[in-house]
Amino acid sequence: MTAFTVAIDGPAAAGKGTISKAVADRFGFAHLDTGLLYRAVGRRVLDGADAVEAAGQLEADDLDRGDLRTPEVSRAASRVAADPGVRAALAAFQRRFARRAGGAVLDGRDIGTVICPEAEVKLFVTASDETRARRRFEELRGKGLETSFETVLADQRARDAQDAGRADAPLAVAGDAVVIDTTEMTIEAAVGRAVAEIERVRRSV
Numbered sequence: 001m002t003a004f005t006v007a008i009d010g011p012a013a014a015g016k017g018t019i020s021k022a023v024a025d026r027f028g029f030a031h032l033d034t035g036l037l038y039r040a041v042g043r044r045v046l047d048g049a050d051a052v053e054a055a056g057q058l059e060a061d062d063l064d065r066g067d068l069r070t071p072e073v074s075r076a077a078s079r080v081a082a083d084p085g086v087r088a089a090l091a092a093f094q095r096r097f098a099r100r101a102g103g104a105v106l107d108g109r110d111i112g113t114v115i116c117p118e119a120e121v122k123l124f125v126t127a128s129d130e131t132r133a134r135r136r137f138e139e140l141r142g143k144g145l146e147t148s149f150e151t152v153l154a155d156q157r158a159r160d161a162q163d164a165g166r167a168d169a170p171l172a173v174a175g176d177a178v179v180i181d182t183t184e185m186t187i188e189a190a191v192g193r194a195v196a197e198i199e200r201v202r203r204s205v
Ligand code: DC
Pocket: 012, 013, 034, 035, 036, 038, 039, 074, 077, 078, 081, 082, 107, 108, 109, 110, 111, 159, 163
């Protein structure tokens, strides 16, 4: 079986994760949530580790920790993600994953632009600030976390600015990416758009 990479980039809480999982299930592709790599490094740094060292020594167990989705870890992940040494240490693993036989879906910020510019399908999934913050707020509340919508929105804006403003591999739309704006879309419709795009490309390769 040959390689076939689906790169899904976009800001936080736009729907990348849900779309990636659905697409991976549908086509039998392996899925890597690359944000989890940066979260795991951020977590280790909060525990006192050096960022670049932690990135070089990441193990599967680090990605299974149950505490990687907290606001504190989100902030730490965005901070370590601005460090070129951290990004370099995580790049080779992501590239190998992207080109594995049988197909792969990677979601993140720089997959279509830096990690895998040769990806067969590139999607950029986005939504308005308020919609994304509302989704994240409800997710955090569902987990029993005490927070306000305003706090979530402010945190998200700070993280977006950091992710889009950094010098190395900033969040950006690849020139050849298909943009899916999920602000007014149901999740089924957004998954349907992604599936249709992948099927279109699969017919042509
Ligand atoms: O997708 P996420 O919210 O779990 O990502 C956490 C942080 O990691 C995000 O603020 C930016 C960073 N990240 C990145 O710089 N590049 C990626 N490919 C994925 C995530």
